[in-house]
Amino acid sequence: MDLHPDLVExxxxxxxxxxEGHGTYPTIEPFDYTEEVVFATVPTKPFLVYRQRxxxxxxxxxxxxxxxxxRAAGPGRIEMTVAQPTGIAEVHAxxxxxxxxxxxxxxxxxxPTAKEVVTVHRHLVVEGDVLRYxxxxxAMGQPHQLHLEAELRRVDS
Amino acid sequence: MDLHPDLVExxxxxxxxxxEGHGTYPTIEPFDYTEEVVFATVPTKPFLVYRQRxxxxxxxxxxxxxxxxxRAAGPGRIEMTVAQPTGIAEVHAxxxxxxxxxxxxxxxxxxPTAKEVVTVHRHLVVEGDVLRYxxxxxAMGQPHQLHLEAELRRVDS
Numbered sequence: 001m002d003l004h005p006d007l008v009e010x011x012x013x014x015x016x017x018x019x020e021g022h023g024t025y026p027t028i029e030p031f032d033y034t035e036e037v038v039f040a041t042v043p044t045k046p047f048l049v050y051r052q053r054x055x056x057x058x059x060x061x062x063x064x065x066x067x068x069x070x071r072a073a074g075p076g077r078i079e080m081t082v083a084q085p086t087g088i089a090e091v092h093a094x095x096x097x098x099x100x101x102x103x104x105x106x107x108x109x110x111x112p113t114a115k116e117v118v119t120v121h122r123h124l125v126v127e128g129d130v131l132r133y134x135x136x137x138x139a140m141g142q143p144h145q146l147h148l149e150a151e152l153r154r155v156d157s
Numbered sequence: 158m159d160l161h162p163d164l165v166e167x168x169x170x171x172x173x174x175x176x177e178g179h180g181t182y183p184t185i186e187p188f189d190y191t192e193e194v195v196f197a198t199v200p201t202k203p204f205l206v207y208r209q210r211x212x213x214x215x216x217x218x219x220x221x222x223x224x225x226x227x228r229a230a231g232p233g234r235i236e237m238t239v240a241q242p243t244g245i246a247e248v249h250a251x252x253x254x255x256x257x258x259x260x261x262x263x264x265x266x267x268x269p270t271a272k273e274v275v276t277v278h279r280h281l282v283v284e285g286d287v288l289r290y291x292x293x294x295x296a297m298g299q300p301h302q303l304h305l306e307a308e309l310r311r312v313d314s
Binding site for chain 2: 042043044045047049051061062065067068069071073074079080081082083084085086087088089090091092093106107109110111112113114
């Protein structure tokens with residue numbers, strides 16, 4: 001693995017992960033999904049490439065996808081950028097400690113036709129070959145609250 | 158090609174493109190780079206996946222990479238989201254006409270350790286199997302001006 005020395009604390013995330021998740025929000029019907037997440041290194045670079053896609057757990061139809069970067073920002077500090085095809089982009093700052101990654105949106109910006117998202121909180125925990133995450137969101141006039149949670153297993157490192 | 162009907166005007170971009178570019182800005186030495194750009198469809202979805210990477214034209218060392226989505230927003234209208242590993246995220250709105258894609262940043266947002274970028278203008282033109290783009294940028298206290306221009310050829314459709 002071509003791991004930049006600044007990425008030691010991010011190393012637990014590197015690999016391909018697959019599993020299942022559950023989504024809920026006051027404005028939609030609850031739903032179940034399958035997911036693939038990749039965190040990949042780029043030789044000599046102090047960041048991880050992030051990409052993700054989900055599909056309907058029953059029909060297999062593509063649901064969401066997003067991509068971005070997780071970036072080392074000093075000891076215990078991380079940053080993330082995310083682009084979404086729904087017209088949303090996020091920049092995050094947060095902390096990493098013992099495989100727990102806590103990211104809070106510093107800004108969420110929208111194209112003219114995007115739905116309104118105001119705040120996003122991404123919390124990921126890696127324990128060995130299991131990655132669990134929770135995503136909380138304040139959107140569509142609703143208070144900030146749980147939107148997604150999933151449990152994934154490492155399928156490639 | 159699994160082309161969503163809303164993507165007819167974006168179809169000229171679909172494929173993998175490779176070529177060379179030149180970068181300049183008052184705060185840096187001019188530089189030459191090689192580049193690969195991909196615009197890809199996702200079955201049933203009204204957007205294109207965008208990813209890009211450049212390398213130093215002489216040494217082959219990785220330089221920049223970014224990813225995001227180009228989204229149909231009504232006849233003649235397009236939107237784009239971009240995430241960069243440098244801690245920058247952009248949302249754009251613009252127009253498409255006869256293979257010319259003109260995108261102006263509606264917002265550029267930064268993580269705490271990112272360099273300051275204020276405005277980005279992305280202009281792409283496809284003529285057959287040739288993609289030319291210009292990227293203008295207002296950043297680091299400098300007025301909005303040309304930063305990158307490149308000419309790429311389609312290597313896979």
